[in-house]
Each structure stands twice: as structure tokens, then as C-alpha cells.
Amino acid sequence: MRCAACNYTDTKVVDTRVASSGLSIRRRRECEKCSHRFTTVEYMELLDMVVVKRDGNKEMYNRDKIEAGVRRSLQKRPYTSDSFNHLLCVIERDIQGRKQREVTSEQIGEIVMKRLRSFDKVGYIRFASVYRNFSDVDTFAEAAQELAKRRSKKSKKLKV
Numbered sequence: 001m002r003c004a005a006c007n008y009t010d011t012k013v014v015d016t017r018v019a020s021s022g023l024s025i026r027r028r029r030e031c032e033k034c035s036h037r038f039t040t041v042e043y044m045e046l047l048d049m050v051v052v053k054r055d056g057n058k059e060m061y062n063r064d065k066i067e068a069g070v071r072r073s074l075q076k077r078p079y080t081s082d083s084f085n086h087l088l089c090v091i092e093r094d095i096q097g098r099k100q101r102e103v104t105s106e107q108i109g110e111i112v113m114k115r116l117r118s119f120d121k122v123g124y125i126r127f128a129s130v131y132r133n134f135s136d137v138d139t140f141a142e143a144a145q146e147l148a149k150r151r152s153k154k155s156k157k158l159k160v
């Protein structure tokens with residue numbers, strides 16, 4: 001690991017902790033040259049997974065693509081870095097839980113929407129509007145109504 005301050009190649013791990021979510025590891029490091037301390041976070045990597053796109057093309061799984069899409073849907077929404085990272089880890093755990101070497105982009109999109117729905121309602125609607133390619137206001141309204149129905153069902157269960 002290179003030093004974040006001087007780019008020196010030798011650093012030592014000073015402290016290692018499992019993140020509160022249990023899905024990543026935080027390491028405190030110190031540069032052997034300049035003594036600068038910095039933190040790194042390690043996540044489980046999904047290796048050898050192929051994503052089958054809607055047009056039939058295949059490409060290797062890329063966490064950055066999911067992260068960028070989720071980040072766009074949550075733009076200007078209140079969330080912490082830790083909660084965002086936890087969301088990404090849970091999404092990846094769900095993808096990996098399918099135990100398939102190939103997964104379709106539709107399956108990934110459904111997993112992301114399921115997790116976003118409980119994480120942030122506005123982010124969910126934003127993601128769904130792009131993912132499902134809402135073509136008009138009526139389609140958008142249907143998705144919002146579905147979300148409202150789910151919310152009212154949950155509140156009724158809590159009142160009983």
C-alpha cells in the first residue's frame with residue numbers, strides 16, 4: 001500500500017478493525033518513510049462474475065458501475081459514507097448469494113432497487129426511473145403509488 005502523503009511503497013498496519021457492519025475491514029496504516037497515518041478500507045471482491053447485459057453482451061462484474069448508479073440516485077440526499085458503503089456491501093452480498101457465475105443486469109437492477117427502497121425512498125424512485133426507463137408521468141406515478149402502498153402496509157402492521 002502506498003503512502004497517501006509521500007507515495008512511498010512501504011507502510012505498516014498499526015490497527016485492524018472489522019467495520020460495524022461486519023462487511024469490511026478498516027486498517028490504520030503508517031508510512032515507514034514519513035510517518036504519515038491514514039486509513040484504508042477493504043471490501044470483499046466479487047471475482048469471476050460475468051454480467052449479461054440486455055443486448056446479450058457479456059462483461060466482467062464491476063463494482064464501480066453499481067456504485068456510480070447508486071451514488072447518482074442518492075445525489076443531494078442525506079446519508080453517511082458508512083451507510084452508503086454498507087448498502088453497497090449488502091447489494092454485493094445479495095448478488096453473490098445467487099451463487100451463479102453469470103448474472104443478468106436485470107437481476108442486479110432488481111437487487112439494487114430492493115435495497116434502495118428500504119435505504120432511501122427518493123433514491124429508489126430516481127434509480128427506478130432510469131433503470132425502468134419511465135417514458136411518461138403515468139409510469140412514474142405508478143411507481144410512487146406502489147411505494148406509498150408498501151409504506152401504508154408497513155404502518156398498518158406496526159399499529160396492530
